[in-house]
Amino acid sequence: MSQTIDIAVVGASDEVGKTLVELFGERDFPVGNLFLLGDPESAGESLPFRGKNLRVRDVADFDFSQVSLVFFVAGEALTRSYAPRAEAAGCSLLDVTGALDAQRAPSAVPEANGLAIEALNLPVQLSSPSPVAIALSVVLAPLRQLVELQRVTVSACLAVSSRGREGVSELARQTTELLNLRPLEPRLFDRQIAFNLLAQVEACDAHGHGSLEKRLAGELKQLLDLPRLAVSSTFIQAPVFFGDSLSVSIIAEEPLDMAAVRQILGTAPGVELLEDDYPTATGDAVGQDVVYVGRVRGGLDDPHELNLWIASDNVRKGAALNVLQLAELLIKHYP
Amino acid sequence: MSQTIDIAVVGASDEVGKTLVELFGERDFPVGNLFLLGDPESAGESLPFRGKNLRVRDVADFDFSQVSLVFFVAGEALTRSYAPRAEAAGCSLLDVTGALDAQRAPSAVPEANGLAIEALNLPVQLSSPSPVAIALSVVLAPLRQLVELQRVTVSACLAVSSRGREGVSELARQTTELLNLRPLEPRLFDRQIAFNLLAQVEACDAHGHGSLEKRLAGELKQLLDLPRLAVSSTFIQAPVFFGDSLSVSIIAEEPLDMAAVRQILGTAPGVELLEDDYPTATGDAVGQDVVYVGRVRGGLDDPHELNLWIASDNVRKGAALNVLQLAELLIKHYP
Missing domain, CATH: 3.40.50.720 (NAD(P)-binding Rossmann-like Domain)
Structure with missing residues (x-):
């Protein structure tokens, strides 16, 4: 070039x-x-x-x-x-x-x-x-130097901006209608999104899986070069204007040293680690280039488990x- | 008596x-x-x-x-x-x-x-x-006749009514302030809850676990009589007035027959199964005695996996x- x-x-x-x-x-x-x-x-x-x-x-x-x-x-x-x-x-x-x-x-x-x-x-x-695959892979990729990742379970709460400008105006309109005690008329979403959570963001196949959920599994395996990684996800439409929030649970082949996990995430490129705290989509992630991570903790019952909360700008880094x-x-x- | x-x-x-x-x-x-x-x-x-x-x-x-x-x-x-x-x-x-x-x-x-x-x-x-333990145990208990449950991972999105009347009025107040472009002043919650998701609902211990998260693990093991069940949870404060929403992923000892799972959930006491659909806290669960379940599906990568979405009234059945x-x-x- x-x-x-x-x-x-x-x-x-x-x-x-x-x-x-x-x-x-x-x-x-x-x-x-x-x-x-x-x-x-x-x-x-x-x-x-x-x-x-x-x-x-x-x-x-x-x-x-x-x-x-x-x-x-x-x-x-x-x-x-x-x-x-x-x-x-x-x-x-x-x-x-x-x-x-x-x-x-x-x-x-x-x-x-x-x-x-x-x-x-x-x-x-x-x-x-997809924005969810980007945020997850930025956080998970550096952990591969520490352990073999076996399973990732994620509940991905998507902002309405993932549906473009129409998503943003639909949440604003529904919220205003409800606060003014006017009858609700869902348009873009098929039901109330204001003050509610919708457990799917698109049509599902005969087995109940959404195409974004299937796409995420394929993308993560490829991005992390872990073809045998088990990926389970639920995509949720949240009443949030901008920024995705991911509740993530990981199982590794080996027991996890949480100090080492924090050390890696604290210096990983593109990652901002909040120690003993958690980021929010609206308060931290929106307009930022980095992917925010918090609530880093091991399992209560399983030393192979790692739990994380990720917030990231779905339009920008996403x-x-x-x-x-x-x-x-x-x-x-x-x- | x-x-x-x-x-x-x-x-x-x-x-x-x-x-x-x-x-x-x-x-x-x-x-x-x-x-x-x-x-x-x-x-x-x-x-x-x-x-x-x-x-x-x-x-x-x-x-x-x-x-x-x-x-x-x-x-x-x-x-x-x-x-x-x-x-x-x-x-x-x-x-x-x-x-x-x-x-x-x-x-x-x-x-x-x-x-x-x-x-x-x-x-x-x-x-x-806790309301989350009640909703989960009502849904999981009947599945024990089918398989041995090994691991439960749950992202629990709590309504602000879990914080009582103050939680409800705080969400209403913050939402109105934001829609009227007035500066936001969080009071009950330590940051913006309107149009946002908070990844913890209480103070955490030195290992990063919240007391509700620890309590859930103990309660579920006891309620289901499964002392070796691995329980992982993230409690999330959602901008929803009433009703809890749970994104649940389960791993069983044996591969799961999804038709048998649906059959059991379709007839389980206290459970309302939505086939090929999902319930919402606001649209379905509020004011109802039953616990709603939807998005029942197996794993993409693991036949031992079962994924569910649960909505339940945190004040009533909870x-x-x-x-x-x-x-x-x-x-x-x-x-």
């Missing part, structure tokens, strides 16, 4: 795209020409970049040979439609929508499997995994920041 | 006490004389019973020899102070405050270890365990109803 890189962002007008364009500036990413792309409805919107307002263009009219790196940041359908064109034009592809084939575009989190990325040849295709860190790794190793 | 029973309720003016007095009427409990007792601050309040308003009296002035059954329903300190007097007067003691000695007053849930209660001699002392059901068992077997 050259000193600056010509870039396209597909799905730019959504929350992740906006954050990504902000992060280009914040982190001094060597952007050459930047093309913001979207579906016909979003074409015409604009985002600030380097002191100017950059218009979002209709992706259908774009010639991908003008760029060498394409970010797909919103809409599985957009990614499926335009990834083949970007690939044919010789671009590297970085995807947060989960629409690329997992074999062709492996999941990547710099703190977890960054070394594996360095071994790839350009052009590459990489998937930024998507935009992670995919930009992947781009930073690429340009560092292929200057 | 005689055809009707003279009863005292200590801590009557709190939420659980009010619900208990309502349930006396609803369930036609053979109450003879009823004495509502409390600390000096609550003395003078009154509760409706059999068409009259019954005054709460100062417990310090009460002669426990007037009754044969005493319910302790609010305040560990009240229980500690007055249980010895009630015991000396020959009363049976039913406690929801967790203040009685676990050896003298074993945890009891009719659906889980009701048979053990029948073997006791009057006067008895029984503890109604306290007042359970302790009244214990009283019903007592009068049934010692008429």
Whole structure:
């Protein structure tokens, strides 16, 4: 790659795209020409970049040979439609929508499997995994130097912003209606989300598993390079605007030395450990680059057990920041 | 015991006490004389019973020899102070405050270890365990006929009503302040609870465990008569007014037949199974006597795994109803 890189962002007008364009500036990413792309409805919107307002263009009219790196940041359908064109034009592809084939575009989190990325040849295709997989892998990856991880059980409480702007406004609207004693009319969610917890975030298969739950199991095994890791998760929709909260229980092959666990998490890249305390999504994680960890404790009945509470920004490290860190790794190793 | 029973309720003016007095009427409990007792601050309040308003009296002035059954329903300190007097007067003691000695007053849930209660001699002392232990034991007890339970991992999202009336008004106040863009001033909780999740509900010991978490492990082992059961829990304060939500993962000694699990849960006493669906605290559990279960599914990676979502009324089955059901068992077997 050259000193600056010509870039396209597909799905730019959504929350992740906006954050990504902000992060280009914040982190001094060597952007050459930047093309913001979207579906016909979003074409015409604009985002600030380097002191100017950059218009979002209709992706259908774009010639991908003008760029060498394409970010797909919103809409599985957009990614499926335009990834083949970007690939044919010789671009590297970085995807947060989960629409690329997992074999062709492996999941990547710099703190977890960054070394594996360095071994790839350009052009590459990489998937930024789900926000929950990113937060978990950043915290669990450094623990592999201490013990063999056998089982991970996670209750993942997702913010409504995981459903985009509609999720945020639906929680605000329902809350206001309830506080004003007006009848509740759920729209985006199929029931009351205000002052309530919903035990699934999407349709489930015949065995009762959600696709995010299945995807998490596959992503974690791959990110941690632990194909035999048993992963169990419940995705919960919480009445929280921004930031995911994860209640995590881990079983290791060997008994755990809690002082060593704290030592590792206290110095792990991308991790902020709160000793004898716990982070919250709203109070700590939102707007931050690091993944917060607290309530680090062993098992009451089992010395192989480790329990954690994780809070992380689902839009930032959960998507935009992670995919930009992947781009930073690429340009560092292929200057 | 005689055809009707003279009863005292200590801590009557709190939420659980009010619900208990309502349930006396609803369930036609053979109450003879009823004495509502409390600390000096609550003395003078009154509760409706059999068409009259019954005054709460100062417990310090009460002669426990007037009754044969005493319910302790609010305040560990009240229980500690007055249980010895009630015991000396020959009363049976039913406690929801967790203040009685676990050896003298074993945890009891009719659906889980009701048979053990029948073997006791009057006067008895029984503890109604924590709402989370009650909900879990009602659901897990019938599964013991199918498999040996090895490990239970639970993320327990507690309603603010677990902190009494102050918890409810604190969530309402914080929510209103935030929606009106006024600065937030947490009072009862040490940080923002509105639109947030707090990963602990009380102070933790030097190893990071909360006392409710430790209590749950002991209660579940005893209720299920499984002394070697490994119990791991995280108690979470959720921005929900009423009703607890539990995300539960179970490991059994043997592989699980999911059809058999559904069959058992579908007919278990005190359990309402939602097939291919999930209950919510607010939408289903509040005001109901049964414990709701949904999202029943096996493991993705482990045939010994069972995952569940439980919603239950923390004030009703979680306290007042359970302790009244214990009283019903007592009068049934010692008429």
